[in-house]
Amino acid sequence: MTQPTEYENISYNAPLGVFDGSASTKKLGFYGVLPVTRPITASTNDISTTVGQSTSTAGGATTSWGFKSQVELTNLITAVSTMQLTLKALGLMAGGVDTVITRSNETYELLDYGSTDGAQIGKISTALLGFYGVTPVARLVTTTANISTTTTVSLSTIGTATTTWAFATVTEVAAICTVVSTAQMTLKRLGLMV
Amino acid sequence: MAQPLENETAGYNSSDGQMFGNASTKKIAFYGATPVTRPITASTNNVSTATTVSVSTAGVGLAAWGFASQVEITNLVTGVSTVQKTLKDLGLMA
Numbered sequence: 517m518t519q520p521t522e523y524e525n526i527s528y529n530a531p532l533g534v535f536d537g538s539a540s541t542k543k544l545g546f547y548g549v550l551p552v553t554r555p556i557t558a559s560t561n562d563i564s565t566t567v568g569q570s571t572s573t574a575g576g577a578t579t580s581w582g583f584k585s586q587v588e589l590t591n592l593i594t595a596v597s598t599m600q601l602t603l604k605a606l607g608l609m610a611g612g613v614d615t616v617i618t619r620s621n622e623t624y625e626l627l628d629y630g631s632t633d634g635a636q637i638g639k640i641s642t643a644l645l646g647f648y649g650v651t652p653v654a655r656l657v658t659t660t661a662n663i664s665t666t667t668t669v670s671l672s673t674i675g676t677a678t679t680t681w682a683f684a685t686v687t688e689v690a691a692i693c694t695v696v697s698t699a700q701m702t703l704k705r706l707g708l709m710v
Numbered sequence: 711m712a713q714p715l716e717n718e719t720a721g722y723n724s725s726d727g728q729m730f731g732n733a734s735t736k737k738i739a740f741y742g743a744t745p746v747t748r749p750i751t752a753s754t755n756n757v758s759t760a761t762t763v764s765v766s767t768a769g770v771g772l773a774a775w776g777f778a779s780q781v782e783i784t785n786l787v788t789g790v791s792t793v794q795k796t797l798k799d800l801g802l803m804a
Contacts, residue, residue: 543727547734547748551727582776589775596789609796610734610748624726634737634745635730637720641741641804655741657804681783682776692787695794702803 540648540707543624549607551624554648554710582682582689592693595700602709650707656698743801 543551583589603609628635638645644652683689703709720728731738737745777783797803 545727545729546738547731547736548729551729584775586775593786596786596793599793600789603793603796607734608748608800609792625724625728626732627720627728627730628736628738630732630736632737634739636739636742636745637730638741638801641801643741645740655802655804681778683783692790695790699790699793699797699803702797706802 540710542648544606544647545624546607549605552605554708555602555605592696595696598709599696599699599703602703606708645706647707650705653705656702656705738800740801743799746799749796749799 540554543553545551583592600609638655641655641657644654646652683692700709734748737747739745777786794803
């Protein structure tokens with residue numbers, strides 16, 4: 517029997533959507549990392565209550581743009597580090613612990629059959645998905661501008677303030693806040709973060 | 711045969727968990743995007759070593775709060791763009 521050549525789709529197309537892991541204490545993993553319970557259990561403050569709008573009213577420094585209060589800056593950094601650690605722990609970003617898989621530790625279930633073309637979870641953007649037992653949702657429709665066209669070069673031309681390092685324009689500050697709030701809302705809705 | 715009305719759960723409830731793709735070179739996608747291998751293979755510096763404590767000692771600018779060093783702001787921008795690219799490539803963000 518020949519192997520199917522199309523992407524495999526992990527669901528039977530139930531109208532109410534699919535979720536992986538029926539509770540936050542269930543374990544999930546991607547790309548070969550050992551499955552974990554929801555990595556971060558502490559909820560983070562929302563950077564913005566809606567995507568596309570920053571709650572931060574950038575300061576009016578003469579040489580750089582930053583944040584008006586320490587709370588706003590702390591919220592932003594906490595949100596970014598939480599998303600970063602979440603994606604690393606789940607295996608969606610590099611930098612977590614990639615355990616060598618052997619027959620002896622492969623006690624968890626593997627949810628794809630190893631098609632060389634890959635596996636899809638949800639066939640279209642309006643499909644409903646959820647993780648760790650949250651109610652499945654469709655993908656957020658908000659499109660964000662790229663902060664950087666590559667991951668290693670910053671679009672930001674860093675300001676040269678004498679006492680603090682910040683951003684050169686208010687546009688850069690707004691872009692960072694929009695991306696963080698969108699990513700944060702995405703991961704929260706999917707149940708990957710709380 | 712009637713279609714089940716509840717959410718479907720992928721997995722048979724193994725206590726050791728569920729995994730998608732058994733290596734970083736396997737391809738995965740969400741919401742109909744074309745499956746990709748792990749989008750970013752280089753590890754990024756942690757913006758913070760803990761999620762509730764910031765490594766940034768915010769400066770005491772008169773008009774704005776910023777960062778105490780260029781390294782901190784570079785780590786933040788790299789972290790955000792990496793998260794953004796990862797979520798877009800996987801189809802989790804538009």
